[in-house]
Amino acid sequence: MSLFNRIKTSFRALFPRRYAWPGMDISLSGGQHLHLVGSIHMGTSGMSPLPPSLLKLLRNADALVVEADISGSESPFADLDIPPPLSERLNDTQLAELTRVADELGVSLSMLETQPLWQIAMVLQATQAQRLGLRGEYGIDYQLLHAARARSLPIIELEGAQSQVELLRQLPDDGLLLLDDTLTHWHTNARLLQVMVSWWLETPPVNDKPELPATFSQSLYDVLMNERNRAWKHTLNALPAGHYVVAVGALHLYGEGNLPSLLK
Numbered sequence: 001m002s003l004f005n006r007i008k009t010s011f012r013a014l015f016p017r018r019y020a021w022p023g024m025d026i027s028l029s030g031g032q033h034l035h036l037v038g039s040i041h042m043g044t045s046g047m048s049p050l051p052p053s054l055l056k057l058l059r060n061a062d063a064l065v066v067e068a069d070i071s072g073s074e075s076p077f078a079d080l081d082i083p084p085p086l087s088e089r090l091n092d093t094q095l096a097e098l099t100r101v102a103d104e105l106g107v108s109l110s111m112l113e114t115q116p117l118w119q120i121a122m123v124l125q126a127t128q129a130q131r132l133g134l135r136g137e138y139g140i141d142y143q144l145l146h147a148a149r150a151r152s153l154p155i156i157e158l159e160g161a162q163s164q165v166e167l168l169r170q171l172p173d174d175g176l177l178l179l180d181d182t183l184t185h186w187h188t189n190a191r192l193l194q195v196m197v198s199w200w201l202e203t204p205p206v207n208d209k210p211e212l213p214a215t216f217s218q219s220l221y222d223v224l225m226n227e228r229n230r231a232w233k234h235t236l237n238a239l240p241a242g243h244y245v246v247a248v249g250a251l252h253l254y255g256e257g258n259l260p261s262l263l264k
Contacts, residue, residue, distance in 0.1 A: 021051055022196075022204040022250050026263050031241030035061070036260060038204070038250030040196050041070075042129045043138035047200045050143050054245075058147055062242035063154040067249065068161040071145040077165065082114050089117060089174060097183045105131065118168040118175025121182040125189065132193055140200070141247045156239070158232050158248070167223075177220050185215040196250050208254055208261060226257040233262045 017025060022038030035057050040047070049055075058064065086095060086109070098120070102109050105127045112120045136142060148155055159167075168175060182189070192213050199205065216224065229252055236246065252259045 019053070019204065021054060022199045022253060023054070024253070024260055026260060028237055028263065030237060030239075032236065032239045033243045034065075034236060034263070035243075035245050036253055037140065037144070037245060037247040038196075038199065038253045039066075039140035039144075039247040040134075040193075040200065040250055041139045041141060042126070042134035042136050043140060043200065044133055044135070044197060045138060047140065047197070048138045048143060050140070050147065055147060058144065058153065058245050059151065060243060061153065061245045062240075063156050063244055064144055064148040065156045065158060065236070065239075065244050065246040066141050066145060067158050067247075068164055069145060069155055069157055070139075070142060070161065071149065077119065080116060080119070083116055083174060086113055089176070094180065094183070098179070101183060101186060116169070116174050117179040118171055121175060121179040122168075124179075124182055128186075128190060129193055132190060134193065134197070144245065144247050156244075158235055159228070167228075171223070177217060181216055181220055185213075188213045189215045199250065205254060208258055209256070210254055212251075212255060225252065225255075228252070229257055229259045229262055232259060236263065 024036050026034045026036060028034065037054070083089065086098070090098065098112070099109060101124060102112065105124065107123065107127055112123065115123065145155065168178070171178060192215055195212065232248070232252075236244075248259065
C-alpha cells in the first residue's frame with residue numbers, strides 16, 4: 001500500500017463517514033473495501049426507493065453481498081417433516097400463550113399444528129411485522145437484490161436460504177427456545193422493529209452499541225448472532241480485493257459481538 005493510501009485509510013478510520021442510513025465503511029487488509037448496510041427484511045413504503053447515495057455505492061461495487069438471495073420464488077421450507085401435535089410439544093402455559101398471540105394476530109392454530117416450533121416463531125414474527133405496516137417488498141435486502149439484478153451485478157451469499165433453514169432445524173427441542181423468546185418478548189420485539197425502521201426513516205445510531213431492548217436469551221443470541229458474525233467475518237476476509245456493498249440484518253451491525261467490531 002502506498003504512503004498516500006495508508007494516510008487515506010488512517011484518516012477514514014479516525015473520521016468515518018456518516019450516512020443517512022445504518023451503514024458504515026470498513027477496509028480489510030486484503031484490499032476488500034466494504035460498505036456494510038444494516039438491512040431490515042421487511043420495511044415500510046417510506047423506505048422505498050432506496051437512498052440515491054446508497055444506489056450509487058451499489059453501482060460502483062464489484063458485487064452485492066447478502067445473507068441469502070431472497071429475490072426468487074422458491075420456498076426454503078419445502079419437504080419439512082410434519083411434527084407431533086402442539087399439545088405434545090408445548091406445556092399448558094406455552095400452549096395458552098401461543099393460542100392468545102395467534103388469536104391476536106388472526107392466525108389459525110390448526111395451520112401452526114403442522115409446523116416446527118422455530119417456523120411457528122418466524123410466522124408469528126412476520127405476521128407481527130405486517131400488522132405494524134411492514135412489507136417484504138420494502139425490505140432493504142430485497143430492494144438491493146433487485147437493484148443489483150437490474151445492473152447485472154454479481155450477488156454473493158454469506159449463507160443462503162437453505163443454510164439458514166438448516167441452522168434453525170438444528171436448534172434444540174424443535175426450536176422451542178426461539179418460540180419461547182418470541183412469546184416472552186412479544187411487545188419488546190414490536191418496539192425493536194419500530195426502532196430499526198426509525199434508523200432508516202429518521203436517523204441511524206451514532207455508535208455501534210446503542211441501547212436496544214433484549215429479545216433473545218443469551219444462548220440463542222450466541223447461535224443466531226455471535227456464531228454467524230464470526231463465520232461471516234471469515235467469508236468477507238476471503239473475498240477478492242474489490243469494493244462490495246454488504247447487506248446484513250441491522251442487529252448484526254450493533255450490540256455485543258457485532259460484525260464491524262470483529263472485522264476491525
